[in-house]
Amino acid sequence: MKIINLERIIRFPWGLEFAEIQTYEMCAEAVKRYGLVLKDIRWGELNLTKEQIYNLCLIAVRQNGLALKYIKWDELSREQIEKICTESVKQDGEALYYVENQTPGICLRAVRNKGHVLRCVKEQTEEICLEALKQNKHAIRYIKNKEKYEKMFDIRYLEAQNGAKEVIAIKENGQWLFSVECQESITKEEFLYRIHNTCGGFDFKNGINIHRRVYIDFLGQFYNVELNYFKIILDILKQHGEDLDGVELNKLNLTKEEINDIYIKAVKKDRIALQFVKEQTPEICLEAVRQDGLALQYVNWRKLKSKFSKEQIEEICLEAVRQNSYALQYVKNQTEEICLIAVKQDGNVIKFVREQTEEICLTAVKQNGLALQYVKKRTEEICIEALKQNKYAINFIKNR
Structure with a gap:
């Protein structure tokens, strides 16, 4: 077994507990390096003066404030106790937990170190509360008269x-x-x-x-509007548009404008939300397809055919294919303009074109020669343009 002497304590201070014979010098070196070993000092075996006891305690708490838990109180004067307590909370505010006789000065030192130790303060004063909040605003939870400080901080x-x-x-x-x-x-x-x-x-x-x-x-107080919790619901729906499924907005005592606002926020977040919108409007549908062109599949054309004008329907379809060319498959009344916009982005979507024209086919194969496989009438000009774009389009030409 290794001998625990002064030299070893300097290297391994926590070995103080196992020293066969402790000395003042060993104890001083140990607590200087690791304050919590104050608990391992065998006071009864040491013939120490009150000044030496005080010094060991002071050195320990300066290294680790929580060593206050192991102080030998009965050998200290009132002034020494206050000094040790002040030094301990200065090093670690949590040490206030072990201070029996708190003073305003000790409490101030403690909360300046860690504001949340305000929870351990027995008598709160305005100065102590202010210092605690300056260090950590979360200390508000421990203040009795919170309103006084909320606006201030x-x-x-x-x-x-x-x-x-x-x-x-x-x-x-x-x-x-x-x-x-x-x-x-x-x-x-x-x-x-x-x-x-x-x-x-x-x-x-x-x-x-x-x-x-x-x-x-x-x-509600964090919104720049009059307290209205439906404004907050808008933000929730903005994050979770699909949750419109089953929402009975008509039972929530909302105005038509508020309901419309909810729907718009929802479809901006998630295209799927459009299928749950009971009262679809051109504005709502436009917002949905601008977010994701594939939302076009959720437009209730059967209900809206009589409500939307021809121009409104075409605008919605145009916006959809601009955002995603594959939305073309959901366009009920395809126009040449809509089809051209779609195939210019991706020639392969010509497979969704119901009435292929020479111009649409040429535009499609110029964008992607392999789109030739979906062209119904492959003229010489169309085939040549397809081959110019991609030589592998030859696989889709009969008379090579």
Whole structure:
């Protein structure tokens, strides 16, 4: 077994516990390097002066404030205790937990080091609260009179209630950031996502449960509009357009404009949402196909044929094929203009053209020679243009 002496303690301070004989010098070197070994000092075996005991304690807490837990209090004067406590919280604010006789000065030192140790302060003063919030705004959760400081520090606080968790919102660089449970400093959009997805989701069919309504009411203050939780629902739908399925908006006491706004936000997010829009309008359909041309498949032409003008229908189809040429397959009334726009982007979509013209076919094979395989009437000119673009188009020519 290795001998635990001063030289070894300097290298391995935590070996103090196993030293057969402890000395003041060994203890001093040990706590200077690792304050928590203060617990391993065998005070009864050492013939130390009160000054030496004080020095060991002071050295220990300066290295690690939490060594305060192992202080030999009965050998210290009141002034020495205050000095040791001050040094410990200065090194680690958490040490305040072990301070029995707190003073304003010690508490100030502690919260300046770690604002959240305000929870350990027995008597809060305005100065202590201000210093705690300067160091960590999340310390607001431990302040008794929160309203006084919320506006001062751009903080908003939601107390845990009715199944809703505590929420702390802090404005940083012009943006509100939210902290709830283990998620810290998330954006408003991320918070909305959490409301929507956690604990079974945000179920419009069964109504808004109590704790989600608490969150929504809390969020209302961060919108530059009069408190209206349907504005927040818009943002949720903006992230989850497909969830319009089953939403009975007519039961939510919304105006026609608000319902229209919800639908537009939803289809901008996800093309699939269009199939759940009960009252489709040219504006909603246009927004959907601009987001994704393939949303054209969800336009309810049967209902809208009598409501939309010919020009409106053509505009929707044009926007769709501009965004995605494969939307051509969903165009009911194809015009040469619509078909040309589609094949200019991808010649292969000529396979969806019901009435192929010479111009459409030429445009298609010039874009992609292999589109020749879908051309019904392969004239000499069309074949030549196809071969110019891609020599492998020869595979689709009968009279080579």
